[in-house]
Amino acid sequence: MKQISAKDIKDLCCGAAFLATGGGGDPYVSQLAAERLLEKHGPANLMAPEEIPDDFNVVSIGMVGAPTVTLEQLPTEDEAVKAFDAYEQQTGRKIDAVIPFEVGGGNSTIPLTVAAVRGVPCIDGDGMGRALPEAQMMTFPLYGVKPTPAVLMDSWGNSAVLHCNDPLTFEKHIRAMAVAMGGMISSAEHGMTGKQASEAAVPKTISFATKLGQLLRNHNGSIDAIESELISLFANTQYGAVKRLYTGKVVDSERKIIGGYDVGSAALQSFDANLEPMTLLIKNEYLVAKVGDQVVASVPDLICIVEQETSRPLNAERMRYGQRVAVFGIGCTHHYRTEAALKVTSPRAFGFDMDYVALEDIR
Amino acid sequence: MKQISAKDIKDLCCGAAFLATGGGGDPYVSQLAAERLLEKHGPANLMAPEEIPDDFNVVSIGMVGAPTVTLEQLPTEDEAVKAFDAYEQQTGRKIDAVIPFEVGGGNSTIPLTVAAVRGVPCIDGDGMGRALPEAQMMTFPLYGVKPTPAVLMDSWGNSAVLHCNDPLTFEKHIRAMAVAMGGMISSAEHGMTGKQASEAAVPKTISFATKLGQLLRNHNGSIDAIESELISLFANTQYGAVKRLYTGKVVDSERKIIGGYDVGSAALQSFDANLEPMTLLIKNEYLVAKVGDQVVASVPDLICIVEQETSRPLNAERMRYGQRVAVFGIGCTHHYRTEAALKVTSPRAFGFDMDYVALEDIR
Numbered sequence: 001m002k003q004i005s006a007k008d009i010k011d012l013c014c015g016a017a018f019l020a021t022g023g024g025g026d027p028y029v030s031q032l033a034a035e036r037l038l039e040k041h042g043p044a045n046l047m048a049p050e051e052i053p054d055d056f057n058v059v060s061i062g063m064v065g066a067p068t069v070t071l072e073q074l075p076t077e078d079e080a081v082k083a084f085d086a087y088e089q090q091t092g093r094k095i096d097a098v099i100p101f102e103v104g105g106g107n108s109t110i111p112l113t114v115a116a117v118r119g120v121p122c123i124d125g126d127g128m129g130r131a132l133p134e135a136q137m138m139t140f141p142l143y144g145v146k147p148t149p150a151v152l153m154d155s156w157g158n159s160a161v162l163h164c165n166d167p168l169t170f171e172k173h174i175r176a177m178a179v180a181m182g183g184m185i186s187s188a189e190h191g192m193t194g195k196q197a198s199e200a201a202v203p204k205t206i207s208f209a210t211k212l213g214q215l216l217r218n219h220n221g222s223i224d225a226i227e228s229e230l231i232s233l234f235a236n237t238q239y240g241a242v243k244r245l246y247t248g249k250v251v252d253s254e255r256k257i258i259g260g261y262d263v264g265s266a267a268l269q270s271f272d273a274n275l276e277p278m279t280l281l282i283k284n285e286y287l288v289a290k291v292g293d294q295v296v297a298s299v300p301d302l303i304c305i306v307e308q309e310t311s312r313p314l315n316a317e318r319m320r321y322g323q324r325v326a327v328f329g330i331g332c333t334h335h336y337r338t339e340a341a342l343k344v345t346s347p348r349a350f351g352f353d354m355d356y357v358a359l360e361d362i363r
Numbered sequence: 364m365k366q367i368s369a370k371d372i373k374d375l376c377c378g379a380a381f382l383a384t385g386g387g388g389d390p391y392v393s394q395l396a397a398e399r400l401l402e403k404h405g406p407a408n409l410m411a412p413e414e415i416p417d418d419f420n421v422v423s424i425g426m427v428g429a430p431t432v433t434l435e436q437l438p439t440e441d442e443a444v445k446a447f448d449a450y451e452q453q454t455g456r457k458i459d460a461v462i463p464f465e466v467g468g469g470n471s472t473i474p475l476t477v478a479a480v481r482g483v484p485c486i487d488g489d490g491m492g493r494a495l496p497e498a499q500m501m502t503f504p505l506y507g508v509k510p511t512p513a514v515l516m517d518s519w520g521n522s523a524v525l526h527c528n529d530p531l532t533f534e535k536h537i538r539a540m541a542v543a544m545g546g547m548i549s550s551a552e553h554g555m556t557g558k559q560a561s562e563a564a565v566p567k568t569i570s571f572a573t574k575l576g577q578l579l580r581n582h583n584g585s586i587d588a589i590e591s592e593l594i595s596l597f598a599n600t601q602y603g604a605v606k607r608l609y610t611g612k613v614v615d616s617e618r619k620i621i622g623g624y625d626v627g628s629a630a631l632q633s634f635d636a637n638l639e640p641m642t643l644l645i646k647n648e649y650l651v652a653k654v655g656d657q658v659v660a661s662v663p664d665l666i667c668i669v670e671q672e673t674s675r676p677l678n679a680e681r682m683r684y685g686q687r688v689a690v691f692g693i694g695c696t697h698h699y700r701t702e703a704a705l706k707v708t709s710p711r712a713f714g715f716d717m718d719y720v721a722l723e724d725i726r
Binding site: 156160161162163164165169172173176180181 | 453519520521522523524525526527528532535536538539540542543544
């Protein structure tokens, strides 16, 4: 079993922010919290999906809400641990391992800190292989895992236990509570067996994000210099093709908090005056990228953005006028290539009037 | 111990609709459901507050949401019983008696049907002595009873268990869930000892509402003929003064569902052309009555409206242009005359820029 210690957290957060496609919450505050907690409680054990005993009681833990909120309302260190404890109390059963919802800012480090504080392993994998805004979009329900019982906890210690008949109802109820509880909450949910976790999880994403972050952070220069290294790093994973889609300057960016989500769009202008501008459509994550009228990548494929000159990932709530960025498209894992998965994660599932075309099939 | 059987339900619903000051939900559907369930399961035992053993486990049960919703989305018969069962399961303790939130349409019969179905007594009293739109306005929290754990149940069997630090947070969270769960839900909440229930409950309101309904229904003619009988009926209760405030025709009535409430206003025009019109301000219940600019009654005092020619109570969502009505003001019970109670139930608590003046002190 690998370990993740305080010194790995900056790399993990950087790589996870890349894979989070603009969402998953700002990584800075959760990075500081994770470093502090792993220094205090020791490293977290990272269990590969193939190592999980079939009868393990695996529970998914993370934060739910509008990422923008975390920029102003800092999360408390023990909220997710309280959710873990309340889940055990509610179900009357010990949790054997935790697993992240997604690789994204806070949601990749929070399960690690809970794992370290409570002395259980964290699965090296997650329920998205990226970040996505809604619960029914996770691989767990797509592989038959029930979302509830779910235990929700806010910063003040108020809690709620949800029991829902289906993933869409769960999404509706947890979203309503996230808004009522202040915009961002911790949730312990999607309890599953080890066998289910090993099938449903997108594997090795925590260790992969750490390697990816290492590459980006050690370089700390123009992304152009490490593009081929970046592409070869992805070659050993379950992700699909990696393509540079655009390079340009942010010329417009607007976001509103609607129903607990960050909803908006951004426009990029290429340094090549002959190229049409790129439009990004956003709902917490970068969901659709167009150049002019032409869709060049769409959800569930990943649209990942880094600052051109530093190679640092740029999450949506940090996007500002004038930033110079490089936009990558990355094919999603096989978990999202099925009809059932595309029904809840394709552009139509977000209200966009367009079919999903796999990144590999565009141009 | 008294009993309430199927044959009493029409009287109870009529009297409760009077005391509900326009809110509490439309009584018709819950009346039919209560008659059917009490015929099937036998009468409900009605326990007077002074009869409750001090160590009884008393839980308040009823529906929460926008009354308008019940006109179109009929409640299921077993939703409240499921909330009762889930509450027992959640707390690991048998419920000894149930108590209504309020005397209002469905909320006075639902606890009786749960009592009959589950074979426990229903307390002859309630947490308002009227209807009011928010949880922190109940007498229970005003007497120190904690609102949670609360178990919420919707028509499809989805549930939520809330734990909140204070009554205002509880109101915020349960309201969000009521909206997310379809607009109207059942809730088991405000668990208390028998001793607490006997202090906090507005006493004898279920049997009183039944007597009141008997008077109004047996008469079934102009309210003028029984006004003195109505007033003397109130004389033997904890309510204050009873005054006829206005008689006239509904000339305007508008209501919107905002945030899970029915919010709006209505205007009445007197048959006496010299009298200025009456304006009613509504949030689920009739909260403020003005004649011209002069406030003639305000919450927490009761504003009760009957159809002039039939003496039948008129709830807010049934108010239509052209109806001829009589408006009564009734002084609230001592539970709402304290500073702490007025802080959460006076007109200012509803956003109206006016102080409460006791009905007895107006004019």
